[in-house]
Amino acid sequence: MIYINVLNKCDNTVCNNLEYDLRALLKAFYPSEEIINKPQQTAFMNAELVCDDLTVYFSLKSQEKTLISRQFCVSDDLKDKFDNMLYEALSGLCGRELPWGMLTGIRPTKIVYSLIEKGMSDEQSAAYLTEHYKVSRRKALLAVSIANKEKMILDKIDYKDGYSLYIGIPFCPTTCLYCSFTSYPIALFKKKTDMYLDCLIKELQYVSKRFNGKHPDTVYIGGGTPTTLEANQLDRLLTEIENNFDVSEVLEFTVEAGRPDSVDAEKFEVLRKHGIDRISINPQTMNQKTLDLIGRKHTVDDVCRAFSLARSAGFGNINMDIIVGLPGETKEDVCYTLERIKEMKPDSLTVHSLALKRAAKLNIKKDDYSGYAIENTDEIISMTMDYAKDMGLFPYYMYRQKNMAGNFENVGYSKEGKEGIYNILIMEEKQTITAVGAGASTKLVFPYNGRIERVENVKDVNTYMERIDDMIERKRVGFDMLFERGNFDAG
Numbered sequence: 001m002i003y004i005n006v007l008n009k010c011d012n013t014v015c016n017n018l019e020y021d022l023r024a025l026l027k028a029f030y031p032s033e034e035i036i037n038k039p040q041q042t043a044f045m046n047a048e049l050v051c052d053d054l055t056v057y058f059s060l061k062s063q064e065k066t067l068i069s070r071q072f073c074v075s076d077d078l079k080d081k082f083d084n085m086l087y088e089a090l091s092g093l094c095g096r097e098l099p100w101g102m103l104t105g106i107r108p109t110k111i112v113y114s115l116i117e118k119g120m121s122d123e124q125s126a127a128y129l130t131e132h133y134k135v136s137r138r139k140a141l142l143a144v145s146i147a148n149k150e151k152m153i154l155d156k157i158d159y160k161d162g163y164s165l166y167i168g169i170p171f172c173p174t175t176c177l178y179c180s181f182t183s184y185p186i187a188l189f190k191k192k193t194d195m196y197l198d199c200l201i202k203e204l205q206y207v208s209k210r211f212n213g214k215h216p217d218t219v220y221i222g223g224g225t226p227t228t229l230e231a232n233q234l235d236r237l238l239t240e241i242e243n244n245f246d247v248s249e250v251l252e253f254t255v256e257a258g259r260p261d262s263v264d265a266e267k268f269e270v271l272r273k274h275g276i277d278r279i280s281i282n283p284q285t286m287n288q289k290t291l292d293l294i295g296r297k298h299t300v301d302d303v304c305r306a307f308s309l310a311r312s313a314g315f316g317n318i319n320m321d322i323i324v325g326l327p328g329e330t331k332e333d334v335c336y337t338l339e340r341i342k343e344m345k346p347d348s349l350t351v352h353s354l355a356l357k358r359a360a361k362l363n364i365k366k367d368d369y370s371g372y373a374i375e376n377t378d379e380i381i382s383m384t385m386d387y388a389k390d391m392g393l394f395p396y397y398m399y400r401q402k403n404m405a406g407n408f409e410n411v412g413y414s415k416e417g418k419e420g421i422y423n424i425l426i427m428e429e430k431q432t433i434t435a436v437g438a439g440a441s442t443k444l445v446f447p448y449n450g451r452i453e454r455v456e457n458v459k460d461v462n463t464y465m466e467r468i469d470d471m472i473e474r475k476r477v478g479f480d481m482l483f484e485r486g487n488f489d490a491g
């Protein structure tokens, strides 16, 4: 347990940022320690951060021994000074470095992307990450190679008249142990899915009216698991999209078919009929014991069957997701998963490091799973990279989350030309993504200055349906801002 006491007497945002970094770095060095806000005698570490009269006081104690006691003036480089001091102290105490150094909330590729745009060479960008943020050389080179790939792909995007469209279907066959998305078991909502579609279509029609004259570059139907809808419902939704949007110039149209127990030949036929070119079939693991533990009520054979059914239906761009660090999985288990995936030859592979999210069952009921080790090491991550390379897949996007096992990263690998463009767009925040459905979050990007505004829909499905007109009104306010003279087109 680590006790943190933050007192922001002048309500300064700098202090709030320092608190974020303090929590993130402590969690990165001590992943299994809970961070609490109430003093506890059992806390093995106590941190105090006080901001008063533009002076920041910080102390870190362990068992009454003072590890750090420093005072700073609020200044432009305070965050850097503070993070440096904390990183050095914690790294010295733990006797290890972190693969991503002091980088906490920032997306590494976003930093490199902007360095490349400013004209820095690859070597200079990598050196910046290692020197400024203490990122390991290997991770710095990974970030640089991915940022270059992203840039090459995003250079094709029409920022002037294009946007992206996300459609959320928040239903799944069952809820996975680690899930933190907006997702409800389909069995409980079977009778309401048509009503949900009615609302979704109403929202889509509003978006289409407001974006008249523009065209979607990418369309992504995610969730949840969209293929929990019946074939005729998928047909209805896709027909509405075609009727309301100019999809003639869409660069990529993805439907997540993540759970193999949600698909069949008829649904695949509907997707193909509507020109869907990219789907995702996500095993997460090919070890049956883990699938059973994490609450995915399907078998390993179901994954293989779904994959070959999709290939027979004509899908030429199939992604597979796996998670490293699932409870009880060893390096050998991950190796087995990769071997089985290699046999299927997907077009892209996304390797996630398990992130322990607050709302996930795995976190809420963590005592029930305390007997299962969560293991993620440099060796396992390197093995996933080697397998991807062996399958002819190259890293093209990456992101990091809070509380990731081993403090590593999520990396998307793909064959040349099969990269998930939407995935890059969502990470790099360079284009407006307008999102419909329960829990969907629209990201408005103002091209002339890069400002970002979010418009959130409520997460609860019933509330979403009851308040669909409010959701549309929220969008109206956001779109009015975006379309104010020059705001959309100036990029």
Ligand code: SF4
Pocket: 171, 172, 174, 175, 176, 178, 179, 180, 181, 182, 183, 223, 224, 225, 258, 259
């Ligand atoms: S498939 Fe994805 S969205 Fe559905 S329950 Fe599992 S983690 Fe959540």
